[in-house]
Amino acid sequence: MAEARLYFDWNAGAPMKAVARARFVDLLDRPGNGSSVHAEGRAARAVLEEARRSVARLCGTEAKGVTFCSGGTEAANTVLSPDWTLFGKPYRLDRLLVSAVEHPAVARGGRFPADRTEFIPVDADGIVDLGFLDRRLAELATAGERALVSVMMANNETGVIEPVAEVARIARAHGALVHSDAVQAAGKLPIDIEALGLDVLTLSAHKIGGGQGTGAIVRGRNGFAFPPLLVGGGQESWARAGTENVAAVAAFGVAADAAVADLSAMAEVAARRDRLSATLRDIAPDAVIFGERVPRLANTLSFAAPGVAAETAVIAFDLAGVALSSGSACSSGKVTASPVLTAMGVDPALVKGGLRVSIGAETSDEEIAAFGLRARNVFAAMKKQHGTAAA
Structure with a gap:
C-alpha cells in the first residue's frame, strides 16, 4: 500500500477547511443574485454581508471597508493605482515604492507606470531598509510628490515578518499612503489595520482555507479610496463590477472566522x-x-x-x-x-x-x-x- x-x-x-467547504456546498443549490431585489436576491445579499463582517473582524475594521474580488492579485492591482480619492475628491499619487521582496502581484507595480515605481532594498534577513525608506520619502516630499508605499506583512517565501507598523509611521511622517499584502499573514498573525496604521491591505481566501479565486481589499477608516479595476455594474458599492460568487465569498467568510481561531x-x-x-x-x-x-x-x-x-x-x-x-x-x-x-x-x-x-x-x-x-x-x-x- x-x-x-x-x-x-x-x-x-x-x-479548504471542512467548515468552509460545507458552507460552499450548501449554497451551490440556492439561486439568487446579490444585486436582485426579490427574496432570493436579498438572501444572497445577506450571505455576502455576513461574510463581509467576518473578513472585517479578521482585519480589525468595519464591514463597509471590505471589497470582495477574485484574489490577492486582483486586489493588489486594484489598489496600486496613482488615482486615489479622499472623501470623493481626487488625490493623485506620483510614485510607488515597493519592497524588493514583494510578491510578483505587487512587484510589477499595478497601474503605476514603470518609471514611477521604485524598490526599497532589504537587508540580509529580508527586512525592509527603514532608513532608506525614510530618506527617499523625505526627498519625494521635498520635491512635492505624493507616494504610495507597499510592504508585505510577511514574506511568502521566507516567512519573514516585515515591520509594517514602523513603515506606516515613517510614511505618515512624509504624507505617504501605505498598502500591505497580508495574504500570507492572515491566520498566522493578528491583524489590526487601524493599529498598524495602514490605509489598505489585501487578502486571498485560499491561503486561509477558503476557496481559490476569491480575495478581498480591506480599507481603513480614513476616507481614502481608489478607482475600480473592473468597471460595469454597481456591485461591491461600485468598487468592483461583476456578480459576486456568493458561495465562494461565504466560504471565505467562514474561513476568516476559522483563521482567527487558528492564531x-x-x-x-x-x-x-x-x-x-x-x-x-x-x-x-x-x-x-x-x-x-x-x-x-x-x-x-x-x-x-x-x-x-x-x-x-x-x-x-x-x-x-x-x-x-x-x-x-x-x-x-x-x-x-x-x-x-x-x-x-x-x-x-x-x-x-x-x-x-x-x-x-x-x-x-x-x-x-x-x-x-x-x-x-x-x-x-x-x-x-x-x-x-x-x-
Missing part, C-alpha cells in the same frame, strides 16, 4: 517547524535556513543546501510523496532563481537551491516525522546520484 502523500506547501494554497495554534505550529529545521540540520549540516535570525511566520521554513538544485529537489520530493516548493507558487511550472533571495544578497549558488516548506495548524506530528524520514532518503539518493554534499 502506497504511503500517504504529505502536503507541505500551505503557503501556495491551504487545504492560538501558532506556537504549536512553530514548534513543529523548528523540529523540521532540526531534522534538516541533521540531514544536511551545511544547509542554510533563510530568515531564521528574525521573526518569521510560525509555519514557514525556507532553506537551501549547497550543491542541491531546487528543480531536482522539488521533483525528488514529489516522487517521494512530498509536496513542497521552490519559492512562489505563482512561478509554478518553471523553477527560476528567487527574486526574494536575490534581493537578500544570498549567494547565487544557494539561490538556485532555495526550497520552501510550509505547514498548517492541521499538520500532525506524524506528518512531521514522516517528512524527516522521506527527506533523509531524498537527500541520500541525490548525494549518491549527483555526488553532492547534500547529506
Whole structure:
C-alpha cells in the first residue's frame, strides 16, 4: 500500500477547511443574485454581508471597508493605482515604492507606470531598509510628490515578518499612503489595520482555507479610496463590477472566522517547524535556513543546501510523496532563481537551491516525522546520484 502523500506547501494554497467547504456546498443549490431585489436576491445579499463582517473582524475594521474580488492579485492591482480619492475628491499619487521582496502581484507595480515605481532594498534577513525608506520619502516630499508605499506583512517565501507598523509611521511622517499584502499573514498573525496604521491591505481566501479565486481589499477608516479595476455594474458599492460568487465569498467568510481561531495554534505550529529545521540540520549540516535570525511566520521554513538544485529537489520530493516548493507558487511550472533571495544578497549558488516548506495548524506530528524520514532518503539518493554534499 502506497504511503500517504504529505502536503507541505500551505503557503501556495491551504487545504479548504471542512467548515468552509460545507458552507460552499450548501449554497451551490440556492439561486439568487446579490444585486436582485426579490427574496432570493436579498438572501444572497445577506450571505455576502455576513461574510463581509467576518473578513472585517479578521482585519480589525468595519464591514463597509471590505471589497470582495477574485484574489490577492486582483486586489493588489486594484489598489496600486496613482488615482486615489479622499472623501470623493481626487488625490493623485506620483510614485510607488515597493519592497524588493514583494510578491510578483505587487512587484510589477499595478497601474503605476514603470518609471514611477521604485524598490526599497532589504537587508540580509529580508527586512525592509527603514532608513532608506525614510530618506527617499523625505526627498519625494521635498520635491512635492505624493507616494504610495507597499510592504508585505510577511514574506511568502521566507516567512519573514516585515515591520509594517514602523513603515506606516515613517510614511505618515512624509504624507505617504501605505498598502500591505497580508495574504500570507492572515491566520498566522493578528491583524489590526487601524493599529498598524495602514490605509489598505489585501487578502486571498485560499491561503486561509477558503476557496481559490476569491480575495478581498480591506480599507481603513480614513476616507481614502481608489478607482475600480473592473468597471460595469454597481456591485461591491461600485468598487468592483461583476456578480459576486456568493458561495465562494461565504466560504471565505467562514474561513476568516476559522483563521482567527487558528492564531492560538501558532506556537504549536512553530514548534513543529523548528523540529523540521532540526531534522534538516541533521540531514544536511551545511544547509542554510533563510530568515531564521528574525521573526518569521510560525509555519514557514525556507532553506537551501549547497550543491542541491531546487528543480531536482522539488521533483525528488514529489516522487517521494512530498509536496513542497521552490519559492512562489505563482512561478509554478518553471523553477527560476528567487527574486526574494536575490534581493537578500544570498549567494547565487544557494539561490538556485532555495526550497520552501510550509505547514498548517492541521499538520500532525506524524506528518512531521514522516517528512524527516522521506527527506533523509531524498537527500541520500541525490548525494549518491549527483555526488553532492547534500547529506
